[in-house]
Amino acid sequence: MNENVLEMVDIVKIFPGVVANDRVNFSLKAGEIHALLGENGAGKTTLMNILYGIYKMDSGVIKVDGRAVSIRSPRDAIKLGIGMVHQNFKLVPAHTVVENIILGSENNGFILDLKKSSEKIKNLASSFGLKVDPFSEVWKLSMGERQRVEILKLLYRNVRIMIFDEPTAVLTPQEKKELFSSLKEMSSKGKSIIFITHKLDEVLEISDRVTVLRRGKNVATKITKETNKFELANLMIGRPIIFEYSKNPPKLSGLALKVENVRVLDEEGNLRLKDVSFSLSGGEIVGVAGIAGNGQRELAEAITGLRHVSSGKVFVRGKDLTNASPRRFFENGVLFIPEERLGVGTAPNLSVAENLVLKSYDNSPFSNSVFLKFDAIQKFAEMLVKDFEILCPSVKVPVKFLSGGNLQKVVLARELGNLVSRDVNVIVAMYPTRGLDVGATEYVRRLLLKMRDQGNAIIFFSEDLEEILSISDRIFVMFDGRIVGEMDSSKADVEKIGLMMAGSIAS
Amino acid sequence: MSFAISLASIFSAFIISGIIFVFSNVDPILAYYNLFKSFTNTALLSEAVVRSIPIMLVALGLALAYKANFISVGGEGQIYVGGIVITFLVLWNAENRLLPGQLFMPFAIIIVFLFSSVWGIIPAFLKAKFETNEVLTTLMMNYIAQIISNYLVIGPWKDPKGYGFPHSPAFPEYARFPLIPGTTINLSIFIGILASIVIYIILARTKFGFEVKVVGDSYSAAKYAGISYTKVVCLVMAISAGLSGLAGMSLLSGVIGRLRPDFSPGYGYTGIIVAWLCNLNPFIIVVGSIFFGGLLVGGEVLQSSMGLSVGITDVFQALLLITTLSGEFFKRYRLVWRR
Ligand SMILES: Nc1ncnc2c1ncn2[C@@H]1O[C@H](COP(=O)(O)OP(=O)(O)O)[C@@H](O)[C@H]1O
Ligand SMILES: [Mg+2]
Numbered sequence: 001m002n003e004n005v006l007e008m009v010d011i012v013k014i015f016p017g018v019v020a021n022d023r024v025n026f027s028l029k030a031g032e033i034h035a036l037l038g039e040n041g042a043g044k045t046t047l048m049n050i051l052y053g054i055y056k057m058d059s060g061v062i063k064v065d066g067r068a069v070s071i072r073s074p075r076d077a078i079k080l081g082i083g084m085v086h087q088n089f090k091l092v093p094a095h096t097v098v099e100n101i102i103l104g105s106e107n108n109g110f111i112l113d114l115k116k117s118s119e120k121i122k123n124l125a126s127s128f129g130l131k132v133d134p135f136s137e138v139w140k141l142s143m144g145e146r147q148r149v150e151i152l153k154l155l156y157r158n159v160r161i162m163i164f165d166e167p168t169a170v171l172t173p174q175e176k177k178e179l180f181s182s183l184k185e186m187s188s189k190g191k192s193i194i195f196i197t198h199k200l201d202e203v204l205e206i207s208d209r210v211t212v213l214r215r216g217k218n219v220a221t222k223i224t225k226e227t228n229k230f231e232l233a234n235l236m237i238g239r240p241i242i243f244e245y246s247k248n249p250p251k252l253s254g255l256a257l258k259v260e261n262v263r264v265l266d267e268e269g270n271l272r273l274k275d276v277s278f279s280l281s282g283g284e285i286v287g288v289a290g291i292a293g294n295g296q297r298e299l300a301e302a303i304t305g306l307r308h309v310s311s312g313k314v315f316v317r318g319k320d321l322t323n324a325s326p327r328r329f330f331e332n333g334v335l336f337i338p339e340e341r342l343g344v345g346t347a348p349n350l351s352v353a354e355n356l357v358l359k360s361y362d363n364s365p366f367s368n369s370v371f372l373k374f375d376a377i378q379k380f381a382e383m384l385v386k387d388f389e390i391l392c393p394s395v396k397v398p399v400k401f402l403s404g405g406n407l408q409k410v411v412l413a414r415e416l417g418n419l420v421s422r423d424v425n426v427i428v429a430m431y432p433t434r435g436l437d438v439g440a441t442e443y444v445r446r447l448l449l450k451m452r453d454q455g456n457a458i459i460f461f462s463e464d465l466e467e468i469l470s471i472s473d474r475i476f477v478m479f480d481g482r483i484v485g486e487m488d489s490s491k492a493d494v495e496k497i498g499l500m501m502a503g504s505i506a507s
Numbered sequence: 508m509s510f511a512i513s514l515a516s517i518f519s520a521f522i523i524s525g526i527i528f529v530f531s532n533v534d535p536i537l538a539y540y541n542l543f544k545s546f547t548n549t550a551l552l553s554e555a556v557v558r559s560i561p562i563m564l565v566a567l568g569l570a571l572a573y574k575a576n577f578i579s580v581g582g583e584g585q586i587y588v589g590g591i592v593i594t595f596l597v598l599w600n601a602e603n604r605l606l607p608g609q610l611f612m613p614f615a616i617i618i619v620f621l622f623s624s625v626w627g628i629i630p631a632f633l634k635a636k637f638e639t640n641e642v643l644t645t646l647m648m649n650y651i652a653q654i655i656s657n658y659l660v661i662g663p664w665k666d667p668k669g670y671g672f673p674h675s676p677a678f679p680e681y682a683r684f685p686l687i688p689g690t691t692i693n694l695s696i697f698i699g700i701l702a703s704i705v706i707y708i709i710l711a712r713t714k715f716g717f718e719v720k721v722v723g724d725s726y727s728a729a730k731y732a733g734i735s736y737t738k739v740v741c742l743v744m745a746i747s748a749g750l751s752g753l754a755g756m757s758l759l760s761g762v763i764g765r766l767r768p769d770f771s772p773g774y775g776y777t778g779i780i781v782a783w784l785c786n787l788n789p790f791i792i793v794v795g796s797i798f799f800g801g802l803l804v805g806g807e808v809l810q811s812s813m814g815l816s817v818g819i820t821d822v823f824q825a826l827l828l829i830t831t832l833s834g835e836f837f838k839r840y841r842l843v844w845r846r
Binding site: 305306325326327330336338340343344345346347348349350354358359361362367370371372 | 712713714715717720721724725727728729730731732733
């Protein structure tokens, strides 16, 4: 049990402008679950991509069973018994589960024996508790099921060191429970597991040991039982972290946003928002709870000009902006933090600086009537990068190279860094902390609270009830295109909110 | 890196064509020697530049469209539209004599550009409003334009004094681009050079160029940022088609001197290859077009001097398109050699 099956010694990986791994050491024992903890951009994925042969390290040694090895491709890794489940799954959607699993495996003869393979897959699936229909096509599967296919792919190839890169990010709570029990099952059968995450609770729940990375360096390796949430958070971020938010009572100013009987149809003509009405004052922050797909996106888009409202009215500070363009909403102080940071919130191949002026490039001082003024843009971008603590090698790098947290900071900096209306802004934020690490999450929440204290009106959508309870003044619950519940957060009852989200009761 | 890949694409095309030469019983070394001789001989080089002008104009316009991720293949049709418009203006002025000679060309350049623009806006508008596939619409419009142009030369615009030949009356002197003294190069080359500078400035320096890049990079991000997709693609295609229209005008007013059936030997398609091969870079496109003009001239030299078939430059162009597109792949992925 104490033998190291894997040792990574002094691993260095340098990307242009960033040292992603700076002499990192990592070891793995047979049958252990070893968590790799770190904020976004800490270098976790890079380290594992090196182990899996996707990136070439600049220096360092990898030993498997005590022997130094050279891993130049995933194929080499698999031969050594190392496999990885990526953050984004790599499956062929139109193929069946069996086909996906045996695709590219070296255990096949020249002629495919689907029947024999599917037997083997079924056996593996049942012994590790990985429920999935081998003959279903992958596109029909849920994210959790796809993940199981990825795991079965590794088991089918007799992998004994399994790497999971943030495996819970795409799972529902129920699926997460099932994954954890499969992980325990696998480790008890001798598989060694590397579990990448930025979530402290998961580390404490599942791992035997934990290695913490911070800005490319490993800062500690701990036995999980001998550490706690606060110590880990401190190691990960480099400073103590507070899990509670102290809030001043709201100082309400006038009406900022008024939504009256708004209805929205989707592309197929189905009613997605059914007579939604509410109002929002300056100085308050409202959290919207609900299971994704109950009209949240439609509501957010309807009050930012991105979606056509088929009936009803939207007023911003008394001005009727129903079905005005996104630009007009922005100019009237409606700021939007969208759900997809890359591709909607930012243009991936454009630089940090260009993305920071994505909405203001055609105003002075960033341009005159025809030309952009690069000096002004660069200066402004550098200021925002500093103010919002955006980690990037330079403002000229394409934003697609930034980590999730830093990408979100780019969006926030653009929307909030240079407030359009000096008066009251309406800030609409969709899942503003989704996928962010503890440090970035805390940063975003504090920023929203600061905006509220400055008198802005904020409405945010979240899947995290704890987050909604901890920072909002009022809570809305959405179900089936309606706001089915509305309450003061001081009087909120978690159980009742849960039932409303499920559509069981209305207030 | 991407420059090296472009060179490698060209090189591979030469190698593969070489193999084809060998199979056609032609010594490839001798063939290439003859081909490149056209770059050393002033008369042939001047001819190469002449050929490069329409290619350059089309490729510059396409580069702009491709930057907005609008995959137009409509250059060929727009060349014919330009040809139709300039011929119309010539015939119209011959009848009405409203424009004095000195004013004719500046006026014609503007009108040709504008009408071709309108033609180019059609597929852009259709895509913006109804999500039609621009590759299909622009391609189909090529056939429409070419057929209309051919109909006009054999029908209403046929030269009455042409002994029944299907072509329009010859353009008068004032409707021709003057030649640079001592060469066969006409002054429309300066339209090309000016266009490359303007396109460069648009993309690198202007607000509109910024919008083009955002739209080209992510449709959703552009929408979210309040940038009008319709405005951007319509404007981009207006410029793109306007330039291709001028390519048609430069062919007729600069080289041919009258409207003929099928007057463009596929310059609109060659422009696609040049645009990609030159990485959508406006300055490199100017050089790349001259290189391509040279290939066309060299190909003709081969035909006459070595008895090769007319198709040989077409084959070479096709190969170059294939190697260029494969090159795009290598710009995105890195190849790893394994034992
Ligand atoms: N392919 C790449 N090119 C350039 N920089 C990269 C690349 N991949 C990762 N990085 C940078 O390396 C650092 C570590 O990234 P990553 O390993 O993905 O972090 P994590 O998985 O811990 O969130 C980040 O600053 C990231 O921007
Ligand atoms: Mg990662």
